[in-house]
Amino acid sequence: MQLLLLLLAFLLPSRAGAGEIIGGREARPHSHPYMAFLLTETPRGPSTCGGFLVREDFVMTAARCLGSPMRVILGAHNIRRRERTQQRISVLRAITHPGYNQQNNLNDIMLLQLENRARRNRFVRPVDLPQSMARLCAGAVCTVAGWGLVSLNRRTDTLRDVRLRVQRDQECNGRFDVYNGRRQICVGDKRQSSTTFRGDTGGPLVCNNVAQGIVSYGSVFGTPPAVFTRVARFLPWINRTMRRFQQRDQTETPLL
Template sequence: MQQLLLLVAFLLPAGAEAGKIIGGQEARPHSRPYMAYLLIQSPGRRSTCGGFLVREDFVMTAAHCWGSTINVILGAHNIRQQERTQQRISVLRAIRHPGYNQQRLLNDIMLLQLENRARRNQFVRPVALPQSQIRLSPGSLCTVAGWGLVSQQRRTDTLQDVQLRVQRDQECSRRFNTFNGQTQICVGNQRERKSAFLGDSGGPMVCNNVAQGIVSYGSRSGTPPGVYTRVSSFLSWINSTMRRFTQQHSPPVSMAQKATT
């Protein structure tokens, strides 16, 4: 079995080794208004991940992108510039799935409750989630987007995207002994040099305008296929978690106020 590579990127100096979306191209600016760029601070290290806005007050990402402090940038195309379209919001609460297994990378999904609600506009807008647990058919064409390094010598500051096809579960079962087809999706044709890579963790795989997958892990060489968390398998947890923590964060209402509403 090939070694696994968590697709989280550490904040490295120019010239340090890292990767990017392989075989993709620069996305049309602000064509993916749900994209989020995560700045993660943990004891002794800083790192970055992708994510995506699923409601004005929640961003979804991979559980392995957890940190003690996380800040989210929405509405960005070039993450090195202070674009007027950008909204920078602190994370109030990072909620990893209770079944997350760090060793086997199972249930690799996390919700980030934002300190303040995002302002919805043409540059910042949530993406739709699946409405049912219907599985994607092998061959389905989807798009993955993220930020990363172009090469060992040069950064890419702008959002990149790439089109990938869903593969049969067997393609990932043969490569990764941790793969679970019930909660994960196998994505990317091994005959094509196209895949997500370092720095793309937590970003969405969008199929027909619905976020069906979350970038989770792949091979160290960046050779497809890669493994994505299957969003539809977690709909009950997603909905109940957002409902529960929204209620906890709501401002108190007096009985007099309730009587007049």
């Protein structure tokens, strides 16, 4: 079943919305050791998403990537190859934010507890989260990485990355009716072609080695800016959730 899911995920279209890198370049192999590639079964069929390792037993992604079953690939550069650096781990449980709204994509964040802890090495390593709820300033230059569409109809097998600039909230307020600057980040200069697109929803926006955002949604035409979930806003929920499920699993066996 897992092999069939893997094969089908590459044959069918990626999840709609923001996601892959347009205007980026192939990343130096394993330069983003926190990156995760997600294979998911949804009511509409197999789908793929991005994500990122935040602790040896937890991956963070977008709530809109929810499906069952789910499988995570860590340590990958080329997702079509069985690289020796890869760790493939099933998801024990998916925890979406209780306030996630499918209609406007608010609170688009999810934690995936892994069935087995990832082995930390130079190919697989968690990324830091913000230390406070302080806002990320407009003008900050950050990195986004992902697999999937590099144009409206062309995929890539290898991880790509791009540097994008954080924009003022007004740039997204005028473009997306449901944008919320307290919970979301506006990213990508509309005067440039670089942006995220289909195929990597759930990937991280990394600024100074800290995961500040999660790819959420953007233009269906792949033009910037795009909207990212603001990770800092959810720190209390993130810390509480990882602590709660770790403690629970020390005292009881989960029902699968």
